Amino acid sequence: MRLPDRKETEVRAMLESGTPGPVPTDLAERAMLLGLRTAHRRRTAQWLLWIFFAAAVAFAVWAAVTEPWVGPPQQTTPPLGW
Amino acid sequence: MGDRRERRERRRVREFESFVAGAAGRLLHAATLLTAEPSGAAPAAQQLLVGALSRTYADWDRLRGEDPYEHTRHDLAVHFAHHAWRYRRPRGGLLGRLPPQERLMLVLRLYEGVAEEQVAATLGLPVERVRELSKRGMAAMLSSAEAGGDGRQGIRRLVSGAVFREAGAPDSGGLGGARRGERAGRDPEGVA
Numbered sequence: 001m002r003l004p005d006r007k008e009t010e011v012r013a014m015l016e017s018g019t020p021g022p023v024p025t026d027l028a029e030r031a032m033l034l035g036l037r038t039a040h041r042r043r044t045a046q047w048l049l050w051i052f053f054a055a056a057v058a059f060a061v062w063a064a065v066t067e068p069w070v071g072p073p074q075q076t077t078p079p080l081g082w
Numbered sequence: 083m084g085d086r087r088e089r090r091e092r093r094r095v096r097e098f099e100s101f102v103a104g105a106a107g108r109l110l111h112a113a114t115l116l117t118a119e120p121s122g123a124a125p126a127a128q129q130l131l132v133g134a135l136s137r138t139y140a141d142w143d144r145l146r147g148e149d150p151y152e153h154t155r156h157d158l159a160v161h162f163a164h165h166a167w168r169y170r171r172p173r174g175g176l177l178g179r180l181p182p183q184e185r186l187m188l189v190l191r192l193y194e195g196v197a198e199e200q201v202a203a204t205l206g207l208p209v210e211r212v213r214e215l216s217k218r219g220m221a222a223m224l225s226s227a228e229a230g231g232d233g234r235q236g237i238r239r240l241v242s243g244a245v246f247r248e249a250g251a252p253d254s255g256g257l258g259g260a261r262r263g264e265r266a267g268r269d270p271e272g273v274a
Contacts, residue, residue: 007220007224008192008220011188011192012193015189015193018114018115018176020108020111021110021124022122023106023110027106027128028098028102028103028106028135031102031132031135031139034132034139035135035136035137035140037136038140039140
């Protein structure tokens with residue numbers, strides 16, 4: 001850990017020196033409104049992702065059970081003697 | 083069930099409001115320094131801060147002991163770095179003559195007192211880059227304080243000279259290391 005040098009102290013004093021402007025009274029309220037919207041959007045996205053995941057699993061299970069890629073069994077035997 | 087959720091929401095609102103009441107002044111000052119607006123009329127800084135606070139609020143239940151102030155500052159810094167081009171234009175603030183990245187370094191390193199390594203990790207930059215940017219920003223600030231004129235080019239040259247000299251130092255150390263390695267490599271031969 002090094003000690004802060006003179007230049008750093010000087011610039012820090014410059015940064016601290018400005019009188020901070022007044023904080024708007026509705027700042028927290030605005031942030032909360034926006035935050036709720038963000039949370040809602042995130043929740044919706046998550047929900048959609050879960051739906052997609054569930055649909056993919058359901059499809060995989062159905063496909064494994066019914067094996068739709070297997071054709072129907074042959075009704076006739078192939079002709080003999082060719 | 084609904085009652086419990088309502089109570090939790092009320093508590094969250096209360097906690098968040100008290101956090102904002104305590105931290106907003108300092109955070110707004112930092113945001114105003116970043117956007118380089120005059121304090122008192124800083125709509126862009128307010129917007130930047132409201133965005134960061136809103137994400138802190140959205141994450142409030144998941145903070146789990148993390149300091150909300152640090153969370154907000156981290157979000158603010160990352161968001162500012164990502165949209166730095168929006169704040170390129172000087173708007174008459176204290177750091178107006180500095181490019182956005184140097185402003186960010188000065189605010190994080192000096193105003194907020196975040197360690198170089200942590201700044202580097204936050205922004206995904208090498209530590210050397212952080213050091214160089216803050217040094218450049220500091221030099222520009224000091225020169226403008228002393229001269230009041232536009233001595234930026236001269237300062238830039240000076241600082242890059244300093245960086246070059248500094249870069250030379252570890253280099254020679256590296257050479258020493260190589261020489262040491264050479265010797266170490268030869269030693270076993272001597273033994274054999």
